Amino acid sequence: MMSAPVAIVGAGAVSAFGIGWRGLGEAVAAGHLQPRESVLLRESHPGTFASEVSEIPAALDAGNARARKLMSRAARLAAIAMREALVDAGFAERREEIGAWMGVGASGIAMEDVPAIVSASFVDGGLSLHRLGDQGLMACNPLFTFQTLNNFSLCHGAILEGLGGPNAAFFSRGSGTAVALAEALHALREGDCDRAIAGGADTALHPVTWAELRREGFSAQGLVPGEGAAVLALARGTSSRALGLLESCTAIAGAQAGTTPVSRDLELLPQRADLVVIAPWGAPARAWLGDVAVTRYAGAAIVDVSLRLGDSLAATPALAWVAALDLLRPGERAVVLTLDVDGDLTAAVFRKESP
């Protein structure tokens, strides 16, 4: 039985490129984006070069000031990308039926809250859990727990946009975002919903996240921290307004952190492509993924988005998808390959029909 086609009918993105996805792929391919010294890490890790989202204009920000106080940075970026994708797709009606699948990271809690709690919990120079339960509680944002719940990168946006369909949030440092897109694709093909959004949001520019990536040796191997969010709007069937068709999305588990998938896994990759967009986390992954792209897809145009957008963990595959969408021409097939810090490979395949 043939699977029902699934069309990409809109997209949204927030990245160092700004808010919006149109032109992102062209900017990356043309080398117009360059990592710059991070503002977010200026105090904790001065001199770190990163792909960072610039100040967000108030009119384009997520929700209102009160809502944003409850959001982690990833949740805020996700909410913006979700809104843009829904508008781009013209999904204005029956939003309670729209499905939502997101790859989400764990870079939540505002650093300022932890020392506030701890500071209020010391008695005579020592930590007192009794004091924590009493005074420590009063010293922090009462809703800080919600910054630590990973699914809120999905739920903030869903609440703001009124989405009520089938859903899931997958923890991701890359591949979980591909699982989110694959689940959306399955749900649309099975008829769980007719319309859905899928994507990822995250930041590697949280002081603890960056410290952890440094400790694990990724920065020394060329990982440039990034951040952002990107979302595809999908609809079952073909559509005159389709930006492309989503053929497949696969996540292939790696052996262990930082390593690459074993060679037999490559048999699972799609066969043919006119455009290959790759997003490797750093130098070893770039060498491996670049070699795969060149040998497996001879003659295809190859674009490396991570050179310009860095690695934004859960957001990386989704940003690569929208970059590919921007570059995809009628009659072409694009394969988007990402290799994340856990050694997991992802492959998404898009096609744009000839007029």
Added chain:
Amino acid sequence: MRAAWVNGTGAVTPLGRTWRETCDALAAGRCAIAPIASFDASGFPSRHAAEIDRDFSETDRRTALALDAAREAWAAAGLDRQPPDPLQVGVFIGAESGRLPFSTLAALARAGGPGPALDHGRFSREAESRARDLDSRLVSPAVVAARLAREFGARGSVATVSLACASGAAAIVEASRAVRQGECEVALAGGVGADVDPLMLAGFGLLGALSASGMSRPFDRRRDGFVLGEGAGMVVLSCKRGVARVAGIGRTLDAWSLTAPAPDGSGSLRAMRLALAEAGLESVDVVQAHGTSTPLNDAIEARAIREALGESLPSSHVSSIKGALGHTIAAAGALGFIAAVEAVVTGTVLPTAGLAEPDRDCALPHVVGRALSRRVDSAMVNSFAFGGANCTLVVTRE
């Protein structure tokens, strides 16, 4: 499309090292909730929890709990004797972020200066010298699924669902979908929660979500919040005929509030109706409710259950194991699912511990005191999350 069958179950809870031990204790009406013993909780607004009184050799408590539960489920499915093709085994786990010991967290925070404001520069210099404390194995939600995949040699799909309190149920949904569509022949799925720690007690305490009385009393008029618990629930699903079938799935979002369910219960009602419709049922014999013991949630869920089952409600039985086990967050939906499977397989309908004076707003055919026995052909389990995600599953004998 293929069916997804339950071939084995396993659990580790404060009431037992296995699901059988847990089930027997639950059936007898026992409750695991007690004053917190693992740290000094005397200053917290809520000082009770359902804790597992064991230390584990695994570095991460979540992983240790999940491994024990998974081994039981794996053996119950007979896979220890007949291992499946590794390429055909998927792992789908509901888990949230783990937490560093609070003393470590405090030390890291102090690295950012002695005062209440963080000195980022000092934090960077000092915290990185304590790099070993920032062990991602203690924090990342994904380590549990990765460890289980390694333990059982799984080379198929590996996914971590982080959907707060609905994580475990949502992971079983994803596993069911993968089995149905032939993406894998065998799926290990479930959830794990180990959240009885100072930071979570602080966070949920601040929200006023925890019980000040230290009692978990789902649907009782005296209920005043939930009690944290810890545990793991795992199942093995496959296309091979097993003890119960995953017959219906419903997932919705409230799109209402981060902390409260939609007041009309529309989100949870839609989830139940979708699951029932997919199962081809208008009624079920048993409902394993989300039933957290919070005033708002229980009343709204009860109303939604009444609407979902309509005139068939009196012939069903409703209970919540959170009265005995507390709220295990990412494990809760998986443990509820296993309780629903138990009802279908053995006819044992577990009681709601702590429920003695049912609230009129929560009028349902409750099971109180001890378990009851009856023929159960179908059971429904609800799992709802902070943020408004709702997940309902229906399991049937056929």
